[in-house]
Amino acid sequence: xxxxxxxxxxxxxxxxxxxxxxxxxxxxxxxxxxxxxxxxxxxxxxxxxxxxxxxxxxxxxxxxxxxxxxxxxxxxxxxxxxxxxxxxxxxxxxxxxxxxxxxxxxxxxxxxxxxxxxxxxxxxxxxxxxxxxxxxxxxxxxxxxxxxxxxxxxxxxxxxxxxxxxxxxxxxxxxxxxxxxxxxxxxxxxxxxxxxxxxxxxxxxxxxxxxxxxxxxxxxxxxxxxxxxxxxxxxxxxxxxxxxxxxxxxxxxxxxxxxxxxxxxxxxxxxxxxxxxxxxxxxxxxxxxxxxxxxxxxxxxxxxxxxxxxxxxxxxxxxxxxxxxxxxxxxxxxxxxxxxxxxxxxxxxxxxxxxxxxxxxxxxxxxx
Amino acid sequence: xxxxxxxxxxxxxxxxxxxxxxxxxxxxxxxxxxxxxxxxxxxxxxxxxxxxxxxxxxxxxxxxxxxxxxxxxxxxxxxxxxxxxxxxxxxxxxxxxxxxxxxxxxxxxxxxxxxxxxxxxxxxxxxxxxxxxxxxxxxxxxxxxxxxxxxxxxxxxxxxxxxxxxxxxxxxxxxxxxxxxxxxxxxxxxxxxxxxxxxxxxxxxxxxxxxxxxxxxxxxxxxxxxxxxxxxxxxxxxxxxxxxxxxxxxxxxxxxxxxxxxxxxxxxxxxxxxxxxxxxxxxxxxxxxxxxxxxxxxxxxxxxxxxxxxxxxxxxxxxxxxxxxxxxxxxxxxxxxxxxxxxxxxxxxxxxxxxxxxxxxxxxxxxxxxxxxxxxxxxxxxxxxxxxxxxxxxxxxxxxxxxxxxxxxxxxxxxxxxxxxxxxxxxxxxxxxxxxxxxxxxxxxxxxxxxxxxxxxxxxxxxxxxxxxxxxxxxxxxxxxxxxxxxxxxxxxxxxxxxxxxxxxxxxxxxxxxxxxxxxxxxxxxxxxxxxxxxxxxxxxxxxxxxxxxxxxxxxxxxxxxxxxxxxxxxxxxxxxxx
Numbered sequence: 001x002x003x004x005x006x007x008x009x010x011x012x013x014x015x016x017x018x019x020x021x022x023x024x025x026x027x028x029x030x031x032x033x034x035x036x037x038x039x040x041x042x043x044x045x046x047x048x049x050x051x052x053x054x055x056x057x058x059x060x061x062x063x064x065x066x067x068x069x070x071x072x073x074x075x076x077x078x079x080x081x082x083x084x085x086x087x088x089x090x091x092x093x094x095x096x097x098x099x100x101x102x103x104x105x106x107x108x109x110x111x112x113x114x115x116x117x118x119x120x121x122x123x124x125x126x127x128x129x130x131x132x133x134x135x136x137x138x139x140x141x142x143x144x145x146x147x148x149x150x151x152x153x154x155x156x157x158x159x160x161x162x163x164x165x166x167x168x169x170x171x172x173x174x175x176x177x178x179x180x181x182x183x184x185x186x187x188x189x190x191x192x193x194x195x196x197x198x199x200x201x202x203x204x205x206x207x208x209x210x211x212x213x214x215x216x217x218x219x220x221x222x223x224x225x226x227x228x229x230x231x232x233x234x235x236x237x238x239x240x241x242x243x244x245x246x247x248x249x250x251x252x253x254x255x256x257x258x259x260x261x262x263x264x265x266x267x268x269x270x271x272x273x274x275x276x277x278x279x280x281x282x283x284x285x286x287x288x289x290x291x292x293x294x295x296x297x298x299x300x301x302x303x304x305x306x307x308x309x310x311x312x313x314x315x316x317x318x319x320x321x322x323x324x325x326x327x328x329x330x331x332x333x334x335x336x337x338x339x340x341x342x343x344x345x346x347x348x349x350x351x352x353x354x355x356x357x358x359x360x361x362x363x364x365x366x367x368x
Numbered sequence: 369x370x371x372x373x374x375x376x377x378x379x380x381x382x383x384x385x386x387x388x389x390x391x392x393x394x395x396x397x398x399x400x401x402x403x404x405x406x407x408x409x410x411x412x413x414x415x416x417x418x419x420x421x422x423x424x425x426x427x428x429x430x431x432x433x434x435x436x437x438x439x440x441x442x443x444x445x446x447x448x449x450x451x452x453x454x455x456x457x458x459x460x461x462x463x464x465x466x467x468x469x470x471x472x473x474x475x476x477x478x479x480x481x482x483x484x485x486x487x488x489x490x491x492x493x494x495x496x497x498x499x500x501x502x503x504x505x506x507x508x509x510x511x512x513x514x515x516x517x518x519x520x521x522x523x524x525x526x527x528x529x530x531x532x533x534x535x536x537x538x539x540x541x542x543x544x545x546x547x548x549x550x551x552x553x554x555x556x557x558x559x560x561x562x563x564x565x566x567x568x569x570x571x572x573x574x575x576x577x578x579x580x581x582x583x584x585x586x587x588x589x590x591x592x593x594x595x596x597x598x599x600x601x602x603x604x605x606x607x608x609x610x611x612x613x614x615x616x617x618x619x620x621x622x623x624x625x626x627x628x629x630x631x632x633x634x635x636x637x638x639x640x641x642x643x644x645x646x647x648x649x650x651x652x653x654x655x656x657x658x659x660x661x662x663x664x665x666x667x668x669x670x671x672x673x674x675x676x677x678x679x680x681x682x683x684x685x686x687x688x689x690x691x692x693x694x695x696x697x698x699x700x701x702x703x704x705x706x707x708x709x710x711x712x713x714x715x716x717x718x719x720x721x722x723x724x725x726x727x728x729x730x731x732x733x734x735x736x737x738x739x740x741x742x743x744x745x746x747x748x749x750x751x752x753x754x755x756x757x758x759x760x761x762x763x764x765x766x767x768x769x770x771x772x773x774x775x776x777x778x779x780x781x782x783x784x785x786x787x788x789x790x791x792x793x794x795x796x797x798x799x800x801x802x803x804x805x806x807x808x809x810x811x812x813x814x815x816x817x818x819x820x821x822x823x824x825x826x827x828x829x830x831x832x833x834x835x836x837x838x839x840x841x842x843x844x845x846x847x848x849x850x851x852x853x854x855x856x857x858x859x860x861x862x863x864x865x866x867x868x869x870x871x872x873x874x875x876x877x878x879x880x881x882x883x884x885x886x887x888x889x890x891x892x893x894x895x896x897x898x899x900x901x902x903x904x905x906x907x908x909x910x911x912x913x914x915x916x917x918x919x920x921x922x923x924x925x926x927x928x929x930x931x932x933x934x935x936x937x938x939x940x941x942x943x944x945x946x947x
Contacts, residue, residue: 021783061771332542
């Protein structure tokens with residue numbers, strides 16, 4: 001029985017805009033931590049090898065420190081790792097891989113397949129057919145060569161590639177770096193380990209996308225896992241198990257608020273969010289002053305608790321009720337302006353309304 | 369409020385009681401020359417109301433040289449449908465009594481009641497001053513002060529505002545001005561008075577701009593880097609292909625061939641030289657032979673001449689040997705000439721071949737191929753250097769982690785842009801809020817002031833046809849607008865002539881009186897030589913205004929120019945003869 005850990009799309013060095021700098025730094029750090037957990041998992045599972053199907057680095061120009069940290073994170077697993085470049089870290093004439101090699105930080109147990117070819121693992125009696133990207137985009141199926149490559153008799157025949165399986169992922173129609181959906185069969189592979197798609201996905205009984213081990217976008221497609229692949233021997237159908245690995249859970253809460261109970265439901269949802277969540281709130285609808293205060297409070301509380309929170313209130317309208325206005329004791333021209341702003345819809349008017357309501361509420365509080 | 373009777377005693381020049389009764393509810397004109405007690409009466413009325421009976425501020429009322437005097441003022445008036453009698457004595461006999469039918473107030477209580485009724489205050493200490501006088505301070509005009517309206521309005525402002533609000537039946541906005549001030553303050557944090565960004569907003573805009581510039585810079589560097597990576601790839605591929613193909617080797621081979629061809633051609637030159645030498649030899653030989661033949665011929669001739677007489681045998685023998693030699697010589701010459709022709713032909717053949725070989729072009733071939741081969745090798749070495757240089761350069765740039773920097777700067781730029789947008793929206797919102805609040809407030813103020821404006825327009829148009837006096841928020845007259853040669857002319861009140869200010873000052877006071885009357889406040893108007901700087905024409909207009917006002921208010925007009933007031937439809941009372 002051979003046990004492999006299949007992973008991909010580590011995207012080391014990725015930076016996160018749209019968050020507070022502090023949160024962004026923590027999210028960038030989490031990617032190194034994920035690699036470290038993969039190494040520990042491989043050691044714990046006594047894996048025979050770890051296959052990394054491309055996009056190890058998020059970009060060519062990552063700092064030397066980032067490169068070192070990544071290889072350091074791999075240290076807990078001393079067995080063989082086979083890495084191929086993907087589109088983000090293609091093996092160009094000069095780039096991250098050459099940089100790493102020049103720095104001399106690539107350990108002996110980490111095999112970099114920077115050229116198409118077979119990486120042999122004699123101890124494991126396995127041959128890994130590698131289709132690295134040597135440019136960011138190709139329009140030919142680099143795995144086609146697998147069909148003709150010979151491997152030692154009686155060894156496992158494994159494929160490692162990065163790209164889009166044609167015709168299966170709707171949004172990848174006509175995409176670059178195509179891969180034939182029946183490559184595993186055509187090339188007589190025992191297992192084809194793929195990268196590029198960020199969620200774990202079964203393509204066939206011998207072909208899977210591992211997905212990124214640490215979620216990095218607001219898309220719930222099974223990211224944050226690695227695959228444990230067990231093979232009884234050449235020709236046997238692999239037994240594939242997705243294992244949770246990611247730390248952060250990225251979620252979008254898209255809510256339309258109309259009545260007070262909508263706000264209460266959202267507040268309860270926010271209250272239930274844990275420390276490792278990365279939240280995106282996309283809010284629409286209308287809020288009265290009380291609802292807005294409740295929401296502001298709940299968002300502030302959640303912001304302090306979760307890893308990161310992004311709140312889009314573009315579709316949210318502040319609509320103070322008659323009681324709200326009465327409670328502000330805005331008479332005379334203050335009342336007139338308040339009423340006028342209440343009728344208006346623009347973002348500036350909305351902001352002005354919130355400001356005025358805030359000033360008036362503050363005045364009420366000071367008087368109380 | 370209407371005064372019906374006034375009596376003074378022991379008061380300045382009025383040692384004996386002096387009484388004016390039967391005052392009309394409208395206009396009353398009192399004329400008196402200077403020093404006849406006109407101002408004393410005015411002072412008496414003011415003191416009756418403004419000075420506490422216990423006040424030391426009444427010292428000036430004392431009859432001249434009478435230390436025992438108890439200056440006394442007695443006033444009958446109607447107010448709010450009731451008849452009042454006020455009796456007030458100062459100094460030696462401090463007393464105050466107010467009676468209205470069955471009701472009666474005494475001392476300070478009486479005074480407080482009066483102040484409440486008329487809308488003024490008392491000085492806490494000493495003589496009463498302008499700031500205490502409230503409504504009467506506005507409507508009772510002291511000699512020559514008609515134009516100085518700002519302060520009286522300020523001191524009566526609360527009453528006027530109340531009258532305006534009461535007449536409109538609504539309030540401006542509770543604490544509206546505090547909110548407005550707060551908005552102004554918040555706006556000032558982000559925008560200058562002219563609406564330019566300042567403070568955190570300017571800072572955020574600068575930060576966003578700088579960050580965007582840095583992004584562009586790093587992007588350009590990343591782009592340049594990618595291009596150089598592509599170039600490196602091309603150069604490396606070409607270098608490898610060149611190393612494999614070694615094009616300079618083929619060139620060197622061609623060069624060798626060209627050199628051989630050149631050497632061969634240069635061999636022709638040597639042949640040419642040899643042929644030329646041979647020809648020269650043949651030419652020499654033939655020449656020599658021809659010379660010998662010619663020399664021999666000449667010697668034979670001389671011999672024949674000199675020795676004609678010698679023996680014939682001798683001659684024959686000699687002739688026979690001479691002919692033999694001659695024949696041999698002719699043969700040798702023919703041989704030499706044949707050699708000469710052959711040499712000539714050979715030389716010409718070589719010359720033809722040399723011309724065909726194009727030695728100059730062959731030399732160029734050699735040069736060209738040598739240079740090409742050298743160049744190919746040089747280019748190869750240069751490319752090798754370029755590959756090494758690019759590799760080193762890219763490695764150095766790669767170590768900077770440009771993409772990571774770019775992604776980081778992108779994040780920073782995004783953050784900065786978001787903050788800028790937030791602040792811009794906040795500034796726009798504050799601006800909008802301020803505009804709206806100020807606009808509404810202004811509109812409201814105008815609406816609130818409309819009743820006052822109505823009364824002002826009523827009088828101002830009598831003074832300046834089509835003129836309009838505008839009051840500011842403080843209810844003071846601010847601008848006189850009237851038609852001019854080039855459209856409307858607007859003059860600030862302070863910039864008008866003394867006379868115009870005096871006239872408009874009175875107009876305002878009468879308009880305030882109308883406003884107060886509508887609000888149910890007492891409105892007695894006292895004018896003590898109120899129009900001293902007014903010319904005759906304007907005075908005529910002002911008299912119409914005064915007469916009109918007297919239809920609604922009691923007016924007590926004191927003047928030292930009786931003749932001016934004879935056309936007011938009322939008797940001009942002379943104080944010196946009256947009572």
